[in-house]
Amino acid sequence: MPGMLLLFSTALLSSCVQLLAEANSWWSLAMNPVQRPEMFIIGAQPVCSQLPGLSPGQRKLCQLYQEHMAYIGEGAKTGIKECQYQFRQRRWNCSTVDNTSVFGRVMQIGSRETAFTYAVSAAGVVNAISRACREGELSTCGCSRTARPKDLPRDWLWGGCGDNVEYGYRFAKEFVDAREREKNFAKGSEEQGRVLMNLQNNEAGRRAVYKMADVACKCHGVSGSCSLKTCWLQLAEFRKVGDQLKEKYDSAAAMRITRKGKLELVNSRFNQPTPEDLVYVDPSPDYCFRNETTGSLGTQGRLCNKTSEGTDGCELMCCGRGYDQFKSVQVERCHCKFHWCCFVKCKKCTEVVDQYVCK
Ligand SMILES: *[C@@H]1O[C@H](CO)[C@@H](O)[C@H](O)[C@H]1NC(C)=O
Ligand SMILES: *[C@@H]1O[C@H](CO)[C@@H](O)[C@H](O)[C@H]1NC(C)=O
Numbered sequence: 001m002p003g004m005l006l007l008f009s010t011a012l013l014s015s016c017v018q019l020l021a022e023a024n025s026w027w028s029l030a031m032n033p034v035q036r037p038e039m040f041i042i043g044a045q046p047v048c049s050q051l052p053g054l055s056p057g058q059r060k061l062c063q064l065y066q067e068h069m070a071y072i073g074e075g076a077k078t079g080i081k082e083c084q085y086q087f088r089q090r091r092w093n094c095s096t097v098d099n100t101s102v103f104g105r106v107m108q109i110g111s112r113e114t115a116f117t118y119a120v121s122a123a124g125v126v127n128a129i130s131r132a133c134r135e136g137e138l139s140t141c142g143c144s145r146t147a148r149p150k151d152l153p154r155d156w157l158w159g160g161c162g163d164n165v166e167y168g169y170r171f172a173k174e175f176v177d178a179r180e181r182e183k184n185f186a187k188g189s190e191e192q193g194r195v196l197m198n199l200q201n202n203e204a205g206r207r208a209v210y211k212m213a214d215v216a217c218k219c220h221g222v223s224g225s226c227s228l229k230t231c232w233l234q235l236a237e238f239r240k241v242g243d244q245l246k247e248k249y250d251s252a253a254a255m256r257i258t259r260k261g262k263l264e265l266v267n268s269r270f271n272q273p274t275p276e277d278l279v280y281v282d283p284s285p286d287y288c289f290r291n292e293t294t295g296s297l298g299t300q301g302r303l304c305n306k307t308s309e310g311t312d313g314c315e316l317m318c319c320g321r322g323y324d325q326f327k328s329v330q331v332e333r334c335h336c337k338f339h340w341c342c343f344v345k346c347k348k349c350t351e352v353v354d355q356y357v358c359k
């Protein structure tokens with residue numbers, strides 16, 4: 001019984017098991033597309049046992065909420081894509097390694113980058129589930145039932161079908177946190193610190209989506225007079241959620257675990273993190289060099305910008321190792337003309353540009 005084995009080794013070699021568990025996370029749902037609900041045979045269990053990366057608790061939730069799984073996968077994918085966008089100009093660029101370990105070993109380190117990854121993927125799940133509810137894709141939820149905002153002008157109608165962020169938030173909490181809640185580490189241990197860190201960052205991600213959802217309205221009335229408005233709750237664009245979490249990444253708080261099993265600030269002069277803030281427990285590994293132990297891919301071969309002084313500039317990106325220059329041919333659409341009616345025809349133009357890659 002693999003379950004029994006896992007229990008035994010948890011007691012003996014908890015950190016070793018954690019390594020395996022982390023390497024095989026629900027994030028892999030993003031890599032191996034989950035079949036659409038209509039493909040499921042009602043009550044068929046194998047779907048859940050075949051999905052990679054689920055913890056035992058998540059597997060149970062999968063059996064109860066099979067039709068949610070495709071959206072969890074979609075949410076994880078949205079989160080990972082956003083992570084890659086936000087970090088495209090950084091030494092660590094949120095690249096995924098393969099479809100089983102997804103991010104590779106770097107996620108075993110409780111760094112700021114790991115904090116961001118947990119937050120943004122939890123946020124992705126809230127986003128995807130909330131929208132799926134509104135679109136009527138899930139049998140256990142529908143349009144948002146948020147009460148009419150008090151400050152909404154009286155003659156505006158409240159009632160369009162809104163994104164169900166309450167449900168999305170609750171479901172994501174249940175599902176994403178499950179794998180942390182079923183771990184049972186000694187109070188005050190490093191492993192417990194990491195569990196608390198993950199839980200805090202998952203929550204921060206979910207709250208970002210929840211808090212940024214806002215009222216959207218549509219005009220009605222005689223020939224666009226807008227004498228009547230219908231309003232509903234609508235998710236923010238996910239890019240905005242990503243931007244917000246990136247700010248939280250920049251101001252993330254360094255924490256350590258106390259003997260009583262609570263996280264406390266390393267530097268007590270800083271402000272106590274709120275549930276919306278990101279926290280981390282380990283310093284970041286060196287992302288400059290490839291390192292099998294830490295899982296860092298290094299920046300060799302990364303494109304950099306010769307004139308930028310920012311993190312995408314060759315100086316910082318290549319960690320002072322220097323860079324190689326090469327010419328690259330880029331094809332662009334150009335001289336576009338509008339033809340009646342209705343298409344646009346373009347020519348292809350090629351341009352030779354200088355590019356730089358880190359040594
Ligand atoms: C990884 O993904 C590729 C294509 O996306 C697939 O062919 C391969 O079987 C996957 N590997 C695993 C271990 O899931
Ligand atoms: C890889 O990282 C570990 C942990 O930071 C460090 O001890 C080790 O020296 C590094 N190895 C190489 C080859 O840089």
Ligand SMILES: *[C@@H]1O[C@H](CO)[C@@H](O)[C@H](O)[C@H]1NC(C)=O
Pocket residue numbers: 093095297298299300301302
């Ligand atoms: C991210 O970094 C890795 C490792 O340096 C590299 O292989 C990959 O191409 C990079 N991805 C992007 C989009 O730059």
Ligand SMILES: *[C@@H]1O[C@H](CO)[C@@H](O)[C@H](O)[C@H]1NC(C)=O
Pocket residue numbers: 305306307308309
């Ligand atoms: C390189 O950086 C400079 C200065 O920040 C910027 O103006 C330019 O657009 C960048 N080039 C590319 C190709 O991103």
